[in-house]
Amino acid sequence: MNFNLNMVLAALLGTLFVLMSVSFVSEAIFDPRLPEKEGFAIAVPEGMQTPKAQSPAATPLAELLANASADQGQQIFKRCQACHSIESGGPNKVGPNLYGVVDRPVASHQGFAYSAAMKEFAEGGQKHWTYENLNAFIAAPRKDVPGTAMGFAGLSSDKDRADLLAYLQTASDTPVPFPEVQAPADTAAGPAPAAAEAPAKSE
Numbered sequence: 001m002n003f004n005l006n007m008v009l010a011a012l013l014g015t016l017f018v019l020m021s022v023s024f025v026s027e028a029i030f031d032p033r034l035p036e037k038e039g040f041a042i043a044v045p046e047g048m049q050t051p052k053a054q055s056p057a058a059t060p061l062a063e064l065l066a067n068a069s070a071d072q073g074q075q076i077f078k079r080c081q082a083c084h085s086i087e088s089g090g091p092n093k094v095g096p097n098l099y100g101v102v103d104r105p106v107a108s109h110q111g112f113a114y115s116a117a118m119k120e121f122a123e124g125g126q127k128h129w130t131y132e133n134l135n136a137f138i139a140a141p142r143k144d145v146p147g148t149a150m151g152f153a154g155l156s157s158d159k160d161r162a163d164l165l166a167y168l169q170t171a172s173d174t175p176v177p178f179p180e181v182q183a184p185a186d187t188a189a190g191p192a193p194a195a196a197e198a199p200a201k202s203e
């Protein structure tokens with residue numbers, strides 16, 4: 001069996017070699033003119049193309065928040081402190097006091113003169129600051145609310161913003177719970193993960 005296969009392979013390789021030599025020689029002799037247009041364009045029908053490599057999806061905010069550190073966030077808040085106080089009843093500075101800002105209606109803090117842009121963003125008091133829209137605002141204030149008076153470039157790190165939001169959560173009489181982490185759909189049907197049976201870690 002093996003012997004036969006080897007013979008077949010050897011024969012094939014031999015043929016290939018001969019064919020290649022012939023074509024090489026004949027090309028040298030006949031100097032073929034290549035057609036203007038390539039003759040072998042293969043049209044791949046729509047939908048059969050290999051899917052483009054997907055860029056890894058950004059980690060959902062809920063997941064980032066579940067792993068966020070309010071202590072780290074307190075450090076990051078130092079970058080906001082020049083303009084914002086955060087203690088209960090603290091003064092408005094360049095920007096409004098941020099105590100209890102999570103779930104507070106946008107542009108609603110007493111005694112602060114918000115920009116027209118921020119007032120418009122507030123949709124007449126309809127819109128509240130959620131973790132989601134705080135996250136978007138802090139990432140790029142002037143992109144999120146064009147014309148805002150907040151002169152801050154933004155925090156580009158997802159983790160820094162999550163930590164900061166975890167800190168903002170603590171600055172409230174009634175801390176707003178984080179959004180729940182959604183289990184990925186494809187693991188929902190499978191067998192129970194082994195971790196579920198492992199004894200709870202005592203820390």
Ligand code: HEC
Binds near residue numbers: 077080101
């Ligand atoms: C250079 C000053 C400055 C810095 C630094 C700054 N802010 Fe602001 N912030 C403002 C001003 C001014 C406003 C009011 C914006 C407006 O009216 O358009 C504001 C508004 C806000 C609001 C909306 C509050 C409300 O009542 O609707 C939030 C939330 C906020 N800032 C969070 C932050 C966070 C978090 C940081 C730090 C990462 C930060 N800001 C850094 C000046 C600043």
